[in-house]
Amino acid sequence: MKTKKLLNLFGGAIALGTFGVLLYLENRRPLRRRVESKLTRSSRNLTIAGLAAIALQLAEQPIAAPLTKLVERKNIGLLKLVRLPGSLEAILAVLLMDYTLYVWHVLTHRIAFLWRFHLVHHIDLDLDASTALRFHFGEIIVSALWRAAQIVVIGVSPVSFAAWQMFLFPSILFHHSNVRLPIDWEEKISRFVVTPRLHGIHHSTEREETDSNWSSGLTVWDWLHGTLKTDVPQNEIIIGVPAYQEPIEVGLTKIVPLPFGKQKSAWEFQPASNFNEIQTNKFELDNSHS
Numbered sequence: 001m002k003t004k005k006l007l008n009l010f011g012g013a014i015a016l017g018t019f020g021v022l023l024y025l026e027n028r029r030p031l032r033r034r035v036e037s038k039l040t041r042s043s044r045n046l047t048i049a050g051l052a053a054i055a056l057q058l059a060e061q062p063i064a065a066p067l068t069k070l071v072e073r074k075n076i077g078l079l080k081l082v083r084l085p086g087s088l089e090a091i092l093a094v095l096l097m098d099y100t101l102y103v104w105h106v107l108t109h110r111i112a113f114l115w116r117f118h119l120v121h122h123i124d125l126d127l128d129a130s131t132a133l134r135f136h137f138g139e140i141i142v143s144a145l146w147r148a149a150q151i152v153v154i155g156v157s158p159v160s161f162a163a164w165q166m167f168l169f170p171s172i173l174f175h176h177s178n179v180r181l182p183i184d185w186e187e188k189i190s191r192f193v194v195t196p197r198l199h200g201i202h203h204s205t206e207r208e209e210t211d212s213n214w215s216s217g218l219t220v221w222d223w224l225h226g227t228l229k230t231d232v233p234q235n236e237i238i239i240g241v242p243a244y245q246e247p248i249e250v251g252l253t254k255i256v257p258l259p260f261g262k263q264k265s266a267w268e269f270q271p272a273s274n275f276n277e278i279q280t281n282k283f284e285l286d287n288s289h290s
Contacts, residue, residue, distance in 0.1 A: 015170055022179060025179045026177060026178045031197065032126070032127065032234060035125045044252050044255075045134040048133070051256070052134075052137050055140040067152060069158060071151060071152065077152060077154050077155020078096075086159070089160060090157075093155070100154070101217070102215050108139070109214075120134070121136070121139070123241045123244040127199070127203050128176065129178070136258075181195060193217060194216065197234060198219065198229075200237055201213050201237065204237045205238045205245075
């Protein structure tokens with residue numbers, strides 16, 4: 001238990017440090033020009049994040065923590081079928097959690113009920129580190145059931161679960177960020193983990209591009225499933241969902257109740273009133289950096 005607590009503390013420090021560094025780099029080396037005011041978006045996204053954090057504490061934590069202890073005590077799950085050294089078991093658990101999160105991400109796009117909640121994450125008109133925190137509380141509650149299944153089927157111990165979280169949170173913050181990496185860095189890093197350019201493609205309004213780059217941590221899952229897409233220039237990407245391109249439609253009072261009411265057909269493109277200006281600005285930004 002001491003190891004788990006240390007991992008949780010260390011993981012929290014890494015996540016906070018990562019968030020701070022990314023905020024700094026987003027101002028120094030932006031990948032895409034912003035469509036909305038940073039203050040407006042950040043306050044909205046942090047409010048959504050606050051509701052999600054409450055849901056996490058009320059729904060996932062009370063389920064995940066006891067289940068990981070039960071798995072360890074009763075030797076439940078695939079990884080408990082064979083005796084493995086603790087470090088190897090933790091590595092395999094992280095890999096399997098990462099892969100099954102890939103599967104869950106695909107399901108949130110493919111199953112209409114899940115998409116109603118995940119849509120809130122995708123209708124952000126910009127993409128940056130704050131988007132990584134922007135998940136509807138309903139999605140957090142529903143995903144708690146998937147997390148429970150992951151833990152029991154895989155056989156995830158408390159230490160392995162803490163190790164996975166320590167890897168996951170900085171990774172999600174990083175690939176949602178609006179940070180322009182040098183091209184040579186991008187090419188090397190993206191062979192292993194999801195980068196801002198790769199995930200920017202997934203947040204495109206083009207359906208073919210959204211249906212790619214599902215991985216949350218390691219890019220190997222997209223590579224294995226043939227869903228890895230790398231050939232989309234950032235200046236050609238419009239962030240968001242086609243049917244929700246007007247800022248007035250993505251305000252806080254609109255997106256909190258969005259999963260529970262009538263929704264638009266997401267992939268019917270309705271350009272924002274300032275669409276041409278946005279595209280010109282994006283093109284200029286993309287060509288002003290190496």
